[in-house]
Amino acid sequence: MEHPRLTGDDYDTPWKDALTRYFPEFMAFYFPLAHAAIDWRQPHVFLDQELAQVVQDAELGKRLVDRLVQVATLTSGQQWVYIHVEVQGQHDAGFPERLFTYNYRLYDRYRRPVATLAVLADDSEHWKPDRYGYQLFGCEVSIRFPTIKILDYASQTEALLEDPNPFALVTAAHLFTRRTKGDPEQRYAAKWRLAKLLYERHWDKQRIIDLFGVIDWLMRLPAELEQRLLREVYTLERNVTMPYVTSAERFGIEKGLQQGLQQGRQEGLKQGEAALLQRQLARRFGPLPDAVIARLASASIEQLENWAIKVLDAQSLDDVLDQS
Structure with missing residues (x-):
């Protein structure tokens, strides 16, 4: 997929601005089950500085959006939880491990549940990671995360x-960009x-x-x-x-x-x-x-x-x- 500004730190993309302003709509379109479990009557809070401290040693440049959001749930037992959203613009073999690392670092920082959600806006039709983990001596550590692939909407x-x-129009724009490359x-x-x-x-x-x-x-x-x-x-x-x-x-x-x-x-x-x-x-x-x-x-x-x-x-x- 043709992204004109995917070099360096792309944290100031219009993608980020749209997700920030219309976060409930973003969740409703890409992750409806999670959207239904959030108490939208309570304010949701973006934690930019906190996320930057957690991921400051990570390599940047291939993601379109990386956000940490504090939300309230409808389940009284876990009122405040965290959502780590990453919109990935290119194929990256290290992507699943990076999400695994961010998830446990965020949990270590807040000691609250952290949901990791991924939207893949890349051009690789067969790349759709949704887990990372390892086993050693009977010990197993892993994460499975919901993944949305924009190319999966190509027939819609x-x-x-x-x-x-x-975000339906945002998705259509991604698909049209790919479809009209060179024309x-x-x-x-x-x-x-x-x-x-x-x-x-x-x-x-x-x-x-x-x-x-x-x-x-x-x-x-x-x-x-x-x-x-x-x-x-x-x-x-x-x-x-x-x-x-x-x-x-x-x-x-x-x-x-x-x-x-x-x-x-x-x-x-x-x-x-x-x-x-x-x-x-x-x-x-x-x-x-x-x-x-x-x-x-x-x-x-x-x-x-x-x-x-x-x-x-x-x-x-x-x-x-x-x-x-």
Whole structure:
């Protein structure tokens, strides 16, 4: 499956944002039995820092999402428990052992039940691990974890498009990404179909932005087709009066579309790249000095793209911007 940004630490993917905002829907779609056992009247709490402390020595870069969530159950005997969710983007032979390790580390930390749940978004049709363990001298240690494979939904595309759960569309986007690899026109048609569905559901602005963020991140298009898609989206917006921002911000081509000139498109693209990188840096390292903002504004597109790649692995602003 074609994932454009699966290098370095991918913790800031739109996948993570969608799962965080719509966690009950995520559980209802992929893990309905677990969803039915959770008391959703009680708040669920994401434990990012706690998970980071547990997995700080792990290798990163192939997962799309890794979250630890504290939830209440409907069974009074175990009111508070923990869910470790991992959305895996690529085949990884060490994946089952890693989940085993995280599970026992989390249990050791909290001394409460920990459910490990896996969603596999990779492109390997026959890879579906659901357990890990070993035996020695009569001692047996193991874990079995529920695994959902996105490719298993391949024959249900039309049903996914009719399902009101937002993660049905996320799943469809993964499948369309795989199906249209190497065919930009077909990908354009599939992406436009998903975009229209977002508006036809009459969802609120934030949900449309969040979910199109996932679709947009998965289904990358050449700039020309992306511009065509934006024109269609703008026309659609005028009919539903709901603003759309994700691709426009990323490509920064609104100015180019208005002017209809190549120079405008290039300048708009540069502005969009700079704005996106500025948000990424601020999210990773905190408020940016004025000098850094000015440097981003004056940089070339090529330099901005090089810096954007470094953001994933850099430990500081200096590492990104090549500053000693």
